[in-house]
Amino acid sequence: MAWTYEAPLRHMRFVLGQVLDAPAAWAACPAHAELDLDTACAVLEQGARFAAGRLQPLNASGDLGGCRLDEGGQVRTPEGFGRAYREFVEAGWPALAAEPRWGGQGLPLVLDACLREMLDACNHAWNMYPDLLHGAVETLAAHGSEELRQRYLPRLVSGEWLAAMALTEPQAGSDLGLLRTRAEPQADGSLRVRGSKIFISGGDHDLSDNIVHLVLCRLPDAAPGTRGLSLALVPKLLPDGSRNAMHCDSLEHKMGLRASATCAMRYEGATGWLIGEPGRGLAAMFVMMNSARLHVALQGLGHAEMAAQNALRHACERRQLRVPGPRANADAEADPIARHPAMRHALLALQAQVEAGRVMAARAALALDLAAHHPDPAVRAARQAEAALLTPLLKAGLTRLGFEGASAALQVFGGYGYVREYGIEQSVRDARIAMIYEGTNEIQAIDLVQRKLLGDGGAALRALLREFRAEAQECSGQPRLLAFARALQESCEQAEAALDALLARDDPRAVLALAQDAMDGLWWLLCAWAFAASARAALREPAEDPLWAEALLARMRYGVDWLLPRAALHWQRIRSQDLVLPEVQAAR
Numbered sequence: 179m180a181w182t183y184e185a186p187l188r189h190m191r192f193v194l195g196q197v198l199d200a201p202a203a204w205a206a207c208p209a210h211a212e213l214d215l216d217t218a219c220a221v222l223e224q225g226a227r228f229a230a231g232r233l234q235p236l237n238a239s240g241d242l243g244g245c246r247l248d249e250g251g252q253v254r255t256p257e258g259f260g261r262a263y264r265e266f267v268e269a270g271w272p273a274l275a276a277e278p279r280w281g282g283q284g285l286p287l288v289l290d291a292c293l294r295e296m297l298d299a300c301n302h303a304w305n306m307y308p309d310l311l312h313g314a315v316e317t318l319a320a321h322g323s324e325e326l327r328q329r330y331l332p333r334l335v336s337g338e339w340l341a342a343m344a345l346t347e348p349q350a351g352s353d354l355g356l357l358r359t360r361a362e363p364q365a366d367g368s369l370r371v372r373g374s375k376i377f378i379s380g381g382d383h384d385l386s387d388n389i390v391h392l393v394l395c396r397l398p399d400a401a402p403g404t405r406g407l408s409l410a411l412v413p414k415l416l417p418d419g420s421r422n423a424m425h426c427d428s429l430e431h432k433m434g435l436r437a438s439a440t441c442a443m444r445y446e447g448a449t450g451w452l453i454g455e456p457g458r459g460l461a462a463m464f465v466m467m468n469s470a471r472l473h474v475a476l477q478g479l480g481h482a483e484m485a486a487q488n489a490l491r492h493a494c495e496r497r498q499l500r501v502p503g504p505r506a507n508a509d510a511e512a513d514p515i516a517r518h519p520a521m522r523h524a525l526l527a528l529q530a531q532v533e534a535g536r537v538m539a540a541r542a543a544l545a546l547d548l549a550a551h552h553p554d555p556a557v558r559a560a561r562q563a564e565a566a567l568l569t570p571l572l573k574a575g576l577t578r579l580g581f582e583g584a585s586a587a588l589q590v591f592g593g594y595g596y597v598r599e600y601g602i603e604q605s606v607r608d609a610r611i612a613m614i615y616e617g618t619n620e621i622q623a624i625d626l627v628q629r630k631l632l633g634d635g636g637a638a639l640r641a642l643l644r645e646f647r648a649e650a651q652e653c654s655g656q657p658r659l660l661a662f663a664r665a666l667q668e669s670c671e672q673a674e675a676a677l678d679a680l681l682a683r684d685d686p687r688a689v690l691a692l693a694q695d696a697m698d699g700l701w702w703l704l705c706a707w708a709f710a711a712s713a714r715a716a717l718r719e720p721a722e723d724p725l726w727a728e729a730l731l732a733r734m735r736y737g738v739d740w741l742l743p744r745a746a747l748h749w750q751r752i753r754s755q756d757l758v759l760p761e762v763q764a765a766r
């Protein structure tokens with residue numbers, strides 16, 4: 179059975195139009211006031227055609243062929259990747275959400291997020307190359323000198339040149355304070371960058387002539403730790419067209435994502451230029467990393483969607499054993515496995531979380547749009563705080579859904595899932611990395627509790643809870659939504675009690691021991707809201723497509739009844755005063 183993709187355009191339109199009322203947000207922002215839902219969906223339809231038609235057919239072959247380093251030290255991407263990238267650039271996709279000032283189309287990030295989900299679903303490895311462009315553009319636009327911006331932004335925005343993010347070194351992974359790459363200022367204002375980086379995605383390749391590296395490094399006499407880090411722009415090609423002194427020494431051989439070039443890079447006195455203030459490199463880099471974290475969340479969502487729809491197709495065709503009770507087809511020897519309760523659980527749990535996840539991701543992207551473009555500074559600040567809170571939750575929650583969802587889908591395929599030709603085993607391998615890079619999911623949990631929950635005394639979460647309670651209130655007026663209202667109200671109460679319990683703890687180690695529980699509990703809170711908001715929206719317009727709306731409602735109700743109870747364990751642990759986390763002993 180073929181591994182295929184049908185873009186979830188119907189659901190995307192529903193999320194933008196009915197659940198989030200994105201057109202109202204666009205109307206409030208002068209930058210997007212011209213946009214309407216039909217135009218937005220027409221853009222997504224074209225994106226879906228490119229993803230399914232051009233990228234998906236290259237996914238399995240890219241995995242088989244992988245990347246290679248040729249004798250001249252140039253990285254070669256798999257067959258077909260270059261042509262697909264040229265078409266992507268010619269169609270203007272890299273510029274979709276970039277500022278018109280630099281040649282961008284200025285469309286909202288929420289459309290870009292939907293596009294990225296589709297590209298990732300069809301070919302995560304291919305999308306690794308353009309995925310970093312947006313963050314690099316934002317970092318340069320926010321912190322680069324005027325000269326650097328004029329020189330690099332138009333060609334990055336158009337996609338003519340690509341970007342790489344060079345942080346990791348052998349001894350410095352999660353702890354960037356340990357990194358050693360050095361940069362020496364020159365009389366002409368440039369830097370000479372020396373050092374080795376590992377695991378650099380798209381550090382070298384043949385999709386674009388130039389690759390603009392944003393390299394985290396140390397200036398002479400820099401303070402130790404992260405306070406001493408600076409950010410340098412180091413291009414593969416210098417402004418006069420000559421090669422810079424930087425080389426890809428080797429490519430990693432990886433579990434998955436084999437068509438994405440993961441490079442060990444050597445900078446041998448490479449010429450670069452400072453971005454932002456000396457010693458403020460991490461702050462500048464965080465612009466890129468935050469945008470990249472949302473993109474990584476969308477990788478997880480793309481994998482989960484792809485896995486869910488292919489598992490469903492398989493489960494409807496594959497017949498094994500009989501389901502007890504009345505039969506749909508009395509003559510058939512066996513029923514489709516989609517009718518067996520265990521498989522129904524697997525499929526519904528995945529579908530409900532994918533649909534809730536899409537609502538959450540779109541909400542976060544819309545918050546970023548409002549934070550950038552709303553005329554009222556108070557709205558901008560509130561939406562910025564909301565996006566900051568949602569970023570670690572979505573990065574960790576959706577990447578876990580991507581991997582665990584793909585693994586659950588593999589189980590639906592049975593033994594066929596374990597063999598190559600069915601496609602799902604590649605998804606499981608490819609999806610796994612998203613839980614590790616862009617700050618591991620454990621680092622996201624620390625960011626969540628330390629910065630996003632405790633850092634502002636719980637203000638951002640309480641603001642979100644106010645909006646969620648308003649949704650529960652709306653649902654409580656409708657008999658078919660009472661269960662949603664109750665579940666959301668209860669989730670809000672549990673989350674608030676957990677927040678108070680965390681704020682009351684004076685031992686930071688105790689807070690860290692509960693970071694994963696906070697992450698998991700809040701994931702289910704977000705699901706409770708997304709289930710309720712989706713169900714209410716589905717009931718509002720049943721006349722348009724009643725069967726579709728009823729089926730969606732049933733999946734959201736499944737989420738309330740069968741998934742949300744999982745949160746109780748996490749809330750209970752956070753409130754408990756008796757839990758002790760022992761040290762791990764080196765010898766057992």
Ligand SMILES: Cc1cc2nc3c(=O)[nH]c(=O)nc-3n(C[C@H](O)[C@H](O)[C@H](O)COP(=O)(O)OP(=O)(O)OC[C@H]3O[C@@H](n4cnc5c(N)ncnc54)[C@H](O)[C@@H]3O)c2cc1C
Nearest residue numbers: 343344345346351352377378379440614615616617618620
């Ligand atoms: C395919 C791939 C692509 C990549 N692309 C890039 C790229 O483009 N640019 C780039 O700079 N890097 C890139 N990376 C590197 C990636 O970001 C790092 O692997 C990641 O940050 C983790 O660092 P580490 O591997 O050194 O693990 P470590 O930091 O050694 O962590 C190991 C484990 O310990 C946990 N841990 C560490 N510290 C803590 C703590 N304080 N609390 C709780 N748990 C902790 C981690 O969560 C993890 O589970 C890539 C890696 C891969 C594999």
